[in-house]
Amino acid sequence: LGLTHHEYAWRQMAIEWGVIPLRIPECADVEELWDRSVDAARESGVVEPGDRVVITAGTAVNVAGSTNVIKVETV
DSSP, X not given: OEEESOHHHHHHHHTXXXXXXXEOOOOSSHHHHHXXXXXXXXXXTSXXXXXXXXXXXXXXXXXXXXXXXXXXXXX
């Protein structure tokens, strides 16, 4: 899955092989981003309760190139 609030990023991911793009609202902080991302994945039917997901994000949310966190979470 690739999650973004940017239309252009969503369109780019849509043409990448193996990527399922999802749009989510812009988030104020990384905790909100994690919650919305897992919720969107669950609502899309791609993940189910008990699945394990890996989330990459940046603590400086909405800053390109700031990815510095990897989180493994059970849905």
